[in-house]
Amino acid sequence: MPGNGQEESAGTPLRLLLVDDDPAILDIMARHLTGQGISCLTAEDGVAALEKLKRHTFDIVITDMAMPRMNGMVLLEHIKKSWPGVSVIVITGYDATFSYSSVIKAGASDFITKPFEMDDLSAKIDRLVRERNLVHQLEELSNRDPLTGLYNRRYFSVAIEAEASRAERQGYDLFVAIADIDRFKYYNDTFGHQKGDELLVETGRILQDCTRRHVDWAFRYGGDELGLVLVQLEVEQAVSTAERVIQKFMQRKFEPCGLSIGLACFSRGKDTSLEEDIDELLRRADRAMYASKKEGNCRVFLDCAKT
Numbered sequence: 215m216p217g218n219g220q221e222e223s224a225g226t227p228l229r230l231l232l233v234d235d236d237p238a239i240l241d242i243m244a245r246h247l248t249g250q251g252i253s254c255l256t257a258e259d260g261v262a263a264l265e266k267l268k269r270h271t272f273d274i275v276i277t278d279m280a281m282p283r284m285n286g287m288v289l290l291e292h293i294k295k296s297w298p299g300v301s302v303i304v305i306t307g308y309d310a311t312f313s314y315s316s317v318i319k320a321g322a323s324d325f326i327t328k329p330f331e332m333d334d335l336s337a338k339i340d341r342l343v344r345e346r347n348l349v350h351q352l353e354e355l356s357n358r359d360p361l362t363g364l365y366n367r368r369y370f371s372v373a374i375e376a377e378a379s380r381a382e383r384q385g386y387d388l389f390v391a392i393a394d395i396d397r398f399k400y401y402n403d404t405f406g407h408q409k410g411d412e413l414l415v416e417t418g419r420i421l422q423d424c425t426r427r428h429v430d431w432a433f434r435y436g437g438d439e440l441g442l443v444l445v446q447l448e449v450e451q452a453v454s455t456a457e458r459v460i461q462k463f464m465q466r467k468f469e470p471c472g473l474s475i476g477l478a479c480f481s482r483g484k485d486t487s488l489e490e491d492i493d494e495l496l497r498r499a500d501r502a503m504y505a506s507k508k509e510g511n512c513r514v515f516l517d518c519a520k521t
Contacts, residue, residue: 228343229270232256233263233277233289234305243276246332247339260284264292272300274342276335279306279317287320294321301342305330359434361411362418370433370441377431377443378480378492388480389452390499391442393421393459396472396511398438413468414438420466424458439503449518452477456514464512472511476503479518 230252234240240256247254255270257263259281267275275293279286286304293300301323314325323345324338357369365373374390381388395401395417402410414434421432421440431443442459444452456475463473478499483491498517506515 227251227253228274228339229272230254230339231263231266231270231272231275233258233260233275233281233286235259235278235281239278242332243335246336250336252339260286260289260292263289267293267297267300272297273346274301274303274323274339276303276305279304287317290317290320290322301346303335303338303342359418362415362434362440364418364421364432364434364440366434367436370431370435370443373431373433374443374492374496375488377445378488378495381445381480382482382488386446387448387452389442389444389447389477390480390495391444391452391456391459391475391477392435392496392499392503393417393440393442393456393473393475394503394507395438395440396474396507397470401468401471413471414440416466416468417463417473420459420462424455424462430455441499449479449516452479453514453516460512460514474503474506474511475514476500476506477514477516478502479516 230247232240232243232247232254233256234243235258237258240258244254244256255266255272257266260277261283263275263277264284266272275289277286277289286306290302290304293302302321303324303326304317304322305326305328306317307328317325323342326335326338357365359366377388395413398410398413401413417440418432418434421442425432425442425444429445431445433441433443435441442455444455447455456477460473460475476499478495480495481491482488483494486494502515502517505517506513509515
């Protein structure tokens with residue numbers, strides 16, 4: 215588990231914000247934790263910390279309680295309200311105004327009393343990282359389809375709303391592709407459920423291989439329908455991605471199965487809500503998929519305009 219060079223997940227360094235009005239303590243903590251491979255920024259009080267939180271992403275905040283302008287308890291309340299995914303370790307003196315129970319009830323993850331050894335602080339960070347990793351793993355399991363390992367339909371709803379909102383703000387195109395395995399029931403009934411499962415797993419791998427990691431999203435939309443959310447692509451690039459998926463599927467020779475893909479571009483309406491426009495996007499992608507099936511196996515049908 216994490217020790218030196220602590221990480222929340224592979225390739226993602228732990229990001230800490232250290233908050234204290236004593237420059238000497240800030241310097242000691244920052245040098246010690248940076249030496250362990252942890253990325254640290256510092257702030258001299260709660261007000262400065264809030265500015266850092268607005269501009270940067272952090273996993274853990276370690277904050278003193280007694281500070282000018284804004285104390286640690288007020289800072290903790292702000293963090294729990296605006297950045298609920300950030301964990302907080304509170305530091306206080308022996309003559310603390312706030313008790314252990316009061317800061318834990320307010321949302322702190324742990325508590326340490328001055329004076330303290332840096333090894334004690336590191337141990338608390340280690341424990342907190344283990345807890346965060348466990349929560350992350352459980353969340354991943356709840357968001358994944360157990361057979362294919364793709365994101366599930368429930369998480370699809372979360373992701374498409376976030377991506378559509380971001381696409382609207384930043385002014386880029388967003389596409390949804392729905393892929394249906396043609397004659398899957400016949401394949402499943404003829405060759406058995408294990409072979410049917412293998413076909414779904416392999417099709418999921420094809421979707422992942424043909425898309426950009428950490429940019430696009432691949433889902434098991436339901437049954438033998440799989441989905442893609444394609445981000446920041448031109449129309450030609452989105453169509454090319456879908457065609458590449460079909461080409462790789464055909465190379466696997468899953469006769470007599472084919473793959474029909476419907477592709478739709480997100481469009482924002484003048485008098486409709488974001489949720490309504492997302493629902494319309496999914497309806498258009500679904501209609502495009504059925505149009506693809508009517509035209510013949512292993513085709514992409516594009517619906518790029520709102521109807």
